Amino acid sequence: MSIAELLRSRGLIDVEDIEVLHAQTTEEGLRYTEALPEERLVALLREHGGRAPIQMIIRVMGKELFGIALGWAKRRGWVRVENGELVLERSGDLEELRRVLKRFAGGGVVEGVDEEILRELVRRGLLKVERRRRRLLKLRPGAVDEARRLLELGEAVTYLTSELIATGRWRSVALKPYNVEAEPPRRYPGRKHFFKEFIEMVREVMYSLGFEEIRDDFVVPELWNFDALFQAQDHPSRDIHDTFVLGAAARLEPFAEIVERARRAHETGGDTGSRGWGYRWSEEKAARLILRSHTTAATIRWLSQHRDPPARGFIVSRVFRRDNMDARHLPEFTNFDGVIMERGFNFRKLLGLLRQIMRGLGFEKIVFKPSYFPFTEPSVEGYIYIEGFGWLELFGAGMFRPEVLYIAGVKHPVGAWGMGLERMVMALRGIDDIRELYSYNVAVLRKFVSGWF
Secondary structure, eight states, X not given: OHHHHHHHHTTSEEEEEEEEEEEXXXXXXXXXXXXXXXXXXXXXXXXXXXXXXXXXXXXXXXXXXXXXXXXXXXXXXXXXXXXXXEEEOOOOOOHHHHHXXXXXXXXXXXXXXXXXXXXXXXXXXXXXEEEEEEEEEEEOTTOHHHHHHHHHTOOEESXXXXXXXHHTGXXXXXXXXXXXXXXXXXXXXXXXXXXXXXXXXXXHHHHHTTOEEOOOOSEEEHHHHTGGGXXXXXXXXXXXXXXXXXXXXXXXXXXXXXXXXXXXXXXXXXXXXXXXXXSOOOHHHHTEEEEOSSTHHHHHHHHXXXXXXXXEEEEEEEEEOOOOOSSSOOSEEEEEEXXXXXXXXXXXXXXXXXXXXXXXXXXXXXXXXXXXXXXXXXXXXXXXXXXXXXXXXXXXXXXXXXXXXXXXXXXXXXXXXXXXXXXXXXXXXXXXXXXXGGOOOHHHHTTSOSOOO
């Protein structure tokens, strides 16, 4: 190949790559070059007058070979089964199939072979066919003398080395032209999925700000997903059309204190100064198991176990909602939630913290807009600016309401936020279909190189 490349680079030969079909008889095929299984079956039936008991034939041929022979003989219409016996109907000539098996015993290029025969032998595993590349070299007219001169020089090299110069071997080699514009071979080493890389970056930012990562279950009782967040039990979002209900119930005895506080907060407001929702709260409904619809279900549970400041917790994990799958929606996605509790913590400090987090992720332009959320007051929506995209509504945040703090047993102010990461990554990467975030298509994944900003 080195010599061929040298001659081609000097314009002395033409190089043409062509694809050919190469066939090789398999080990099983080699056993049938004298007679195929169905031919052996027919010969055996003829020896017994055209009819023989199946069990006897199995003893002679063996169970495995008999199964192959019977299947193909019936497919060709050569035999029929009758009262435990095999009856010969007719026979045929398979000489052409055997001839092909013999022809490719040592391998060779497929030429002049009937396609049906080739297809049958491949399907039966008697012949292995693959496409191979052949390189044809053709000497150009009048190039013989120059080609001979180059070859007489001896070894062809791409570039001079110190060894060639020091030993004087450079006098006996032919230097090949070097194309400085040629690209190096492409290499695709294994790497993490680009979305997973981004999630890990979010984690690193939160660790750097002194936050502890929260781990929790996908399946939770409604107590944590709704009731502990002071969400009314008749709220539309708790309907089965929005939430995945599992049809089972959790034991709430380990959370007796939280359950009692939730009852008081919902029915009368407890000692928060609120009037509550004014209905009879159902523990049975609070015990229903569901797939969590937001990761605030995890942060409020964690907060109820970390009641003394300072407490900083975050979670990046999956949540589930009943959505029809399309370019903008999936029934599961990734939530990034966090809570922070400190003495003297207030709304202004929460907004400052959110700016720090966003800047840690590379976003300098952040604005807030007043908003409403069921379990925070005051509340805001957060927007970030992405070059080439514009302003993106990203998160909701606010200070937990007194009723939520009361249920969790917390006596200090708590700031909280939540956001979906998919829409942020889609905007950053210019992705129009959310399903591309979870694609296994290598061609799609190679579009996204390392580095985010």
